[in-house]
Amino acid sequence: MSCKTPATRGRLRYGLVxxxxxAALAAATVAGLALGSVRIPADRVLEILTGGADPGPYRTIVLDVRLPRVLLGAVVGAGLAVIGTVLQALVRNQLADPFLLGVSSGASVGAVAVIVLGIGAGVATTVTIPLAAFAGALASLVVVYALARTGGTLTTGRLILAGVAVSYILSALTSLLMVTSARADHLKEILYWTLGGLGSARWDQLALPAIVLVAGTALLLGVARPLDLLLVGEEGATVLGLDTGRFRAAIFVLASLLTGVLVAFSGAIGFVGLMVPHAARMVVGAGHRRLLPVTALAGAVFLVVADLAARTVAAPQDIPVGVLTALTGGPFFLWMLRRRPEGAPA
Incomplete structure (x- = not known):
């Protein structure tokens, strides 16, 4: 007879997850480095990563072309999944997602405006685009939240409708910036932001999103208990000592910062923050101290695999990964919308 307590079994199960x-992320990374228009044996990939392979074309493909793309995919996937988890707790609705709520569209508008207007051209990739994307993400999130909140409550219908409406308006603004641009070469750059892709990843672009992701996730783990309190309802959280208004405002700013930085380097990739948190809750429950690490790892795996599929399913054509996540996430969203009653909390 086992003498393990339920708590011990729970910790073992969580560690196994x-x-x-x-392990899945490691396998997806190796697959992402090995597969593509040029197929490289997995053992050769491992030799290159450990410094055991001689310099050659494979080494350049793995280290200079594919590895930055795979790492950016892991960072963006983890970040979008974490943001989706937090937004769903803040508005008490599992249908919340950075893309559906217009946050990604707001970030895209900010990034596109910098491209078209040429603001800070010399440092655009490292400073001005992330700052503008953050401002756009925060502004759109504030507008959506204000439109959806009536009588002190949020409902699924108003939240999604407000997010879709704001997203359409911001998409139209992006199109307006594109057609009024004085330079024809802006079209390709703007399409990159609107479709979402990882094809332009470079080593010098990885530091900022990685640092912001690690710092933001650490901060969110530190406020895991207040996030859990929001799940019991705003009145219940207030009774338990949480200043819900101030807390929501602070986390909205943090979520917008994370979204802005990620979108600045990957474009608007939708539905990762909707699907991954929902699947993670089914495995480890709704407690955020356990949920956030699992969500981050699962999001990283999901986007690395999705990007691998995007660049191999129609090879040599490289499909923007945002197109593939939309094709899978759209039906998932409709399924969730159909199975959840109106106004149901997260």
């Missing part, structure tokens, strides 16, 4: 996701 984390280990499984870490």
């Amino acid at each position: 984390l280990a499984s996701l870490a």
